[in-house]
Amino acid sequence: MSTINYSEKIPNNVNLADDRTLQRALEQWQPNFLSWWGDMGPDGSHGYDVYLRTAVSVDPGGWAHFDHVKMPDYRWGIFLSPGEADRKIHFGEHKGEAAWQDVPGEHRANLRRIIVTQGDTEPASVEQQRHLGLTAPSMYDLRNLFQVNVEEGRHLWAMVYLLHRYFGRDGREEAEALLERRSGDDDNPRILGAFNERTPDWLSFFMFTYFTDRDGKFQLSALAESGFDPLARTTKFMLTEEAHHMFVGESGVSRVVQRTAQAMNELKTDDAAKLRAAGVIDLPTIQRYLNFHYSVTIDLFGADQSSNAATFYNSGLKGRYEESKRDDDHRLTGQSYKLLDVQDGKLVEREVPMLNAMNEVLRDDYIKDSVAGVNRWNKVLEKAGIDFRLTVPHKAFNRQIGTFANVFVSPDGSLLSETQWAANEAKWLPSAEDRAYVASLMGRVAEPGKFANWIAPPAMGINRQPIDFEYVRFD
Numbered sequence: 084m085s086t087i088n089y090s091e092k093i094p095n096n097v098n099l100a101d102d103r104t105l106q107r108a109l110e111q112w113q114p115n116f117l118s119w120w121g122d123m124g125p126d127g128s129h130g131y132d133v134y135l136r137t138a139v140s141v142d143p144g145g146w147a148h149f150d151h152v153k154m155p156d157y158r159w160g161i162f163l164s165p166g167e168a169d170r171k172i173h174f175g176e177h178k179g180e181a182a183w184q185d186v187p188g189e190h191r192a193n194l195r196r197i198i199v200t201q202g203d204t205e206p207a208s209v210e211q212q213r214h215l216g217l218t219a220p221s222m223y224d225l226r227n228l229f230q231v232n233v234e235e236g237r238h239l240w241a242m243v244y245l246l247h248r249y250f251g252r253d254g255r256e257e258a259e260a261l262l263e264r265r266s267g268d269d270d271n272p273r274i275l276g277a278f279n280e281r282t283p284d285w286l287s288f289f290m291f292t293y294f295t296d297r298d299g300k301f302q303l304s305a306l307a308e309s310g311f312d313p314l315a316r317t318t319k320f321m322l323t324e325e326a327h328h329m330f331v332g333e334s335g336v337s338r339v340v341q342r343t344a345q346a347m348n349e350l351k352t353d354d355a356a357k358l359r360a361a362g363v364i365d366l367p368t369i370q371r372y373l374n375f376h377y378s379v380t381i382d383l384f385g386a387d388q389s390s391n392a393a394t395f396y397n398s399g400l401k402g403r404y405e406e407s408k409r410d411d412d413h414r415l416t417g418q419s420y421k422l423l424d425v426q427d428g429k430l431v432e433r434e435v436p437m438l439n440a441m442n443e444v445l446r447d448d449y450i451k452d453s454v455a456g457v458n459r460w461n462k463v464l465e466k467a468g469i470d471f472r473l474t475v476p477h478k479a480f481n482r483q484i485g486t487f488a489n490v491f492v493s494p495d496g497s498l499l500s501e502t503q504w505a506a507n508e509a510k511w512l513p514s515a516e517d518r519a520y521v522a523s524l525m526g527r528v529a530e531p532g533k534f535a536n537w538i539a540p541p542a543m544g545i546n547r548q549p550i551d552f553e554y555v556r557f558d
């Protein structure tokens with residue numbers, strides 16, 4: 084039951100062969116996906132043999148197979164986690180009713196919107212990262228980039244399956260549109276802000292996979308609670324793949340920090356100019372990159388008060404992070420939540436109905452989770468005997484969405500005038516000069532076991548292979 088059928092054109096564990104109409108529709112979408120991959124997937128890499136993992140089962144004990152494959156031959160497919168017998172909706176106004184195996188008519192438009200918004204982020208990140216392979220700091224890192232890319236492609240498949248299978252003609256149209264929008268395009272951009280930003284260098288890539296893929300984890304976790312069972316099952320399996328994406332980010336930043344700390348100790352300096360002359364990334368620049376990616380990513384959770392978010396929860400479409408582990412009534416009517424607001428030139432807490440604050444609830448859980456990894460980066464500094472500590476900026480810093488969109492707040496949470504902000508912005512966010520310096524370090528290192536000067540090697544290889552394994556064979 085849990086093994087995936089690889090003899091089919093579209094590997095799957097959803098008995099696609101029994102539904103000829105759906106199978107044909109997806110087989111028509113497949114060449115469009117491949118042509119999108121050809122145009123917008125990793126630049127110049129289509130002929131490489133890459134040591135990739137491919138999902139072959141949804142059994143947590145042995146779900147992946149590792150081998151060298153050319154990316155255009157990757158077996159993207161449709162894999163749902165096993166269903167639970169008699170699963171019930173466990174939150175919102177339908178709590179206690181049987182989970183939906185089909186789309187409930189009254190929630191159709193909202194469900195489609197949720198699926199399209201999630202689906203849109205998947206190809207967007209592939210587009211954002213498509214030139215990074217040309218400047219990978221090692222073969223090991225190049226392989227990790229490609230692994231993330233092919234799996235984001237599969238996450239697109241996961242959402243497209245739902246659109247085709249459950250939403251008829253408008254679902255098919257949405258599936259086409261997912262291949263037509265382009266990250267950063269003026270006329271037809273991706274849906275969410277952070278997915279239209281550039282990911283121009285590897286420090287940005289590691290910050291993106293740490294912070295923005297973690298937004299993915301929280302969105303997927305909330306959808307894995309959904310009363311719409313196929314959505315819950317497919318997002319649950321996507322989370323298995325997502326863990327590696329965040330690992331790439333966390334270990335990537337950690338290795339950059341480690342290398343910088345080593346250079347600081349060798350040169351006995353914290354002077355940014357001297358460290359840059361030595362070809363490593365000074366800690367204040369790493370902090371500015373962190374500030375940028377963190378603030379742009381927490382915007383993805385949406386407005387702090389949202390009637391849509393209330394509807395999504397109340398109708399059982401999107402739960403909270405770890406909904407089933409919480410011991411409250413899972414309906415939340417009559418409960419309140421504390422939000423930050425701006426009043427008389429000050430940041431103050433204000434209580435609002437919890438249902439309207441569901442975006443903020445998820446954002447706050449996300450923030451707790453992000454901080455944990457930043458503390459692990461600080462352990463590297465502590466171990467090296469360096470006093471500098473990385474921190475996440477205040478939640479109101481550099482926000483474009485919600486209450487703080489029109490105010491200026493410093494990383495430590497002080498409200499500022501626009502002039503004060505402008506005078507300090509270059510201290511807090513990557514300047515053109517920072518970006519140019521980081522860009523100047525980027526150059527492909529493609530020999531097995533060799534690493535660019537600005538990053539430390541990883542502690543171990545992938546799938547118990549040695550660090551100097553030939554993770555990518557160039558043609």
Ligand SMILES: [Fe+2]
Binds near residue numbers: 205234235238299
């Ligand atoms: Fe994804």
Ligand SMILES: [Fe+2]
Binds near residue numbers: 296299325328
């Ligand atoms: Fe991801």
